[in-house]
Amino acid sequence: MHSEIFNGRSFAMFPLTIFLISFIGSYGLIELSTLGANTLTQILGFLGLFMGLSVGAIGFWSRDAMKNILGSYNLLVYSSRTLPLSRRKLLLSFLLMNIIYYTVFFLAPLSIGAILVSGLSVFYGIGLLFGGFIAGVLAAIVLSNLSTKVPGYSISYSNRFGPLVGKNIVDIMRSTGGILKVFFSLTVLTGLYWFIVLYFPFASYFLQNPLISFGVLIGTVSLTVYNWINRFDDAKDYIYLPIDSKMVLRAKQKSFLLVSVPLTSTFLFGAFLFYSGSYIEIILSLTASLSTQIYTVGLGSYLTGLKPNYRLFNPKVFLKYLGANSIFILPLLMISLFIENGFYLEFLGLLGLTAFIGFVLAKTAKP
Amino acid sequence: MEKSFGDLKALKDISFEINKGEIVGFLGPNGAGKSTTIEILTGQIERDSGELEVLGQDPEDDPVELRSRLGILPEREDPPSFLTGREYFEFISDIRDEEVDEANWIERLHLEGKLDKLTHNLSKGERQKLMIVQAFFHKPELVFIDEPMTNLDPVIQEEVKQIFDDHSETIFLCTHNVNLAEEVCDKVFFIKNGEVVEEIEDTQNLREKFLNNYDY
Numbered sequence: 001m002h003s004e005i006f007n008g009r010s011f012a013m014f015p016l017t018i019f020l021i022s023f024i025g026s027y028g029l030i031e032l033s034t035l036g037a038n039t040l041t042q043i044l045g046f047l048g049l050f051m052g053l054s055v056g057a058i059g060f061w062s063r064d065a066m067k068n069i070l071g072s073y074n075l076l077v078y079s080s081r082t083l084p085l086s087r088r089k090l091l092l093s094f095l096l097m098n099i100i101y102y103t104v105f106f107l108a109p110l111s112i113g114a115i116l117v118s119g120l121s122v123f124y125g126i127g128l129l130f131g132g133f134i135a136g137v138l139a140a141i142v143l144s145n146l147s148t149k150v151p152g153y154s155i156s157y158s159n160r161f162g163p164l165v166g167k168n169i170v171d172i173m174r175s176t177g178g179i180l181k182v183f184f185s186l187t188v189l190t191g192l193y194w195f196i197v198l199y200f201p202f203a204s205y206f207l208q209n210p211l212i213s214f215g216v217l218i219g220t221v222s223l224t225v226y227n228w229i230n231r232f233d234d235a236k237d238y239i240y241l242p243i244d245s246k247m248v249l250r251a252k253q254k255s256f257l258l259v260s261v262p263l264t265s266t267f268l269f270g271a272f273l274f275y276s277g278s279y280i281e282i283i284l285s286l287t288a289s290l291s292t293q294i295y296t297v298g299l300g301s302y303l304t305g306l307k308p309n310y311r312l313f314n315p316k317v318f319l320k321y322l323g324a325n326s327i328f329i330l331p332l333l334m335i336s337l338f339i340e341n342g343f344y345l346e347f348l349g350l351l352g353l354t355a356f357i358g359f360v361l362a363k364t365a366k367p
Numbered sequence: 368m369e370k371s372f373g374d375l376k377a378l379k380d381i382s383f384e385i386n387k388g389e390i391v392g393f394l395g396p397n398g399a400g401k402s403t404t405i406e407i408l409t410g411q412i413e414r415d416s417g418e419l420e421v422l423g424q425d426p427e428d429d430p431v432e433l434r435s436r437l438g439i440l441p442e443r444e445d446p447p448s449f450l451t452g453r454e455y456f457e458f459i460s461d462i463r464d465e466e467v468d469e470a471n472w473i474e475r476l477h478l479e480g481k482l483d484k485l486t487h488n489l490s491k492g493e494r495q496k497l498m499i500v501q502a503f504f505h506k507p508e509l510v511f512i513d514e515p516m517t518n519l520d521p522v523i524q525e526e527v528k529q530i531f532d533d534h535s536e537t538i539f540l541c542t543h544n545v546n547l548a549e550e551v552c553d554k555v556f557f558i559k560n561g562e563v564v565e566e567i568e569d570t571q572n573l574r575e576k577f578l579n580n581y582d583y
Binding site: 166173 | 411440448457461463549
């Protein structure tokens with residue numbers, strides 16, 4: 001399916017891209033820094049866990065897919081209605097497909113990149129990568145099963161922000177797992193940040209000022225909210241009404257902000273409880289989060305339109321996404337480290353520019 | 368007009384005219400090009416060539432504006448959504464800026480007790496009833512209908528025919544149901560392999576005429 005979508009050569013580029021990122025990252029870590037193979041081992045283990053959790057999150061939307069909420073999303077899922085196959089068996093097949101997919105296209109090239117740099121000394125790390133991946137998949141599936149007990153019907157449709165936005169909000173709140181599935185995705189991604197900051201000495205610089213850098217980071221990883229918002233319908237679903245795909249895209253962008261800003265703010269307030277910062281830090285953190293969320297939805301919708309869940313797997317799009325993020329997010333993270341040295345205006349200026357560029361990208365995005 | 372999808376010529380130099388107030392049938396077997404024709408006429412997809420006017424405008428000029436004047440009943444299992452039936456009515460009312468006369472439609476299409484269920488929990492026939500409501504509730508100047516009777520029981524089928532009859536504006540009906548076309552249409556076009564092969568003004572004995580054209 002992916003090779004059809006992205007054509008063969010483009011698809012083959014994806015594992016190559018992962019390999020190059022792994023090779024360059026491992027080389028930088030081993031050869032150009034004071035860190036050693038031990039750190040690489042730990043990073044590989046955590047990456048495996050993180051990817052496993054992401055793959056296992058399929059459990060959150062598989063039930064809805066099975067009920068054909070998503071239309072004939074794909075033949076494999078749809079076949080539960082026409083062939084003598086149980087939903088459980090289909091879910092397992094789907095999961096197996098994803099495990100194979102991630103193994104071949106992510107884990108293997110990642111491992112080869114690390115091995116080429118540090119040799120077999122990283123063998124234990126490779127074991128952790130695969131072990132962490134399996135553990136993550138299992139943990140996410142257990143959590144998604146528990147989440148089916150969460151009621152999601154308390155919200156009702158409202159056209160306060162427009163009918164399409166109202167429907168988007170209802171879709172995400174009433175689908176399996178409700179808002180918890182989005183919360184879960186953000187927890188996984190922000191957990192990665194806190195884990196690295198707290199347990200890896202090389203990242204401990206961030207602890208000098210964790211709230212502001214966390215504000216930058218959570219706005220960046222909020223792309224996962226945009227992914228969730230685009231899981232439940234397609235612009236074609238509305239073509240019989242006076243609605244075009246641009247209107248659907250605008251509604252998705254607005255829905256993103258309505259869901260993402262309160263959720264990410266909740267995470268930030270949680271962080272404020274642990275790291276009681278000054279009012280200035282708290283305000284800067286919230287501003288950073290808002291600015292980077294605008295940039296994220298602008299960039300995400302500009303590069304992937306209404307299909308973030310698979311267009312980001314196109315290596316060209318993926319590299320553009322990484323590159324565009326590094327232009328604004330990396331400088332923001334760097335300045336946040338030294339902000340107490342009087343870089344407040346520079347930081348705010350860059351936040352303003354980031355939000356502005358995000359706004360322009362959002363306005364020029366195409367479905 | 369003409370339309371191809373890759374090597375497949377879906378519509379080949381198709382040409383026809385429909386007058387205001389007519390119920391026109393577009394009859395043909397599966398894959399003849401009926402749904403493609405509706406999609407082009409309603410601005411859902413673009414044609415490759417040809418001239419076209421629907422309610423005085425080219426559908427490609429401003430498809431959203433055109434669709435605001437139309438009713439469209441597509442051939443698909445909509446609405447697949449987490450909205451309840453009642454919320455779906457609110458949704459389409461908001462989209463079209465016109466209230467759905469809920470009580471009237473509940474009575475006509477036997478929707479009592481169904482509107483508080485999530486639409487994806489309704490049966491296919493019940494979902495089709497909601498789709499019929501969305502195509503007609505705003506009294507559009509022109510309604511495009513693709514296989515309207517799918518999944519409907521005979522009682523509701525009769526009511527839907529009555530809805531067609533009560534709707535005094537133009538209806539463009541795509542179907543392979545010859546009996547339905549014979550019963551409700553003023554005029555019928557036979558379509559085959561992307562071409563109009565015959566225009567029938569007298570819809571009596573339509574089945575015989577249809578079978579003569581489609582001897583495969």
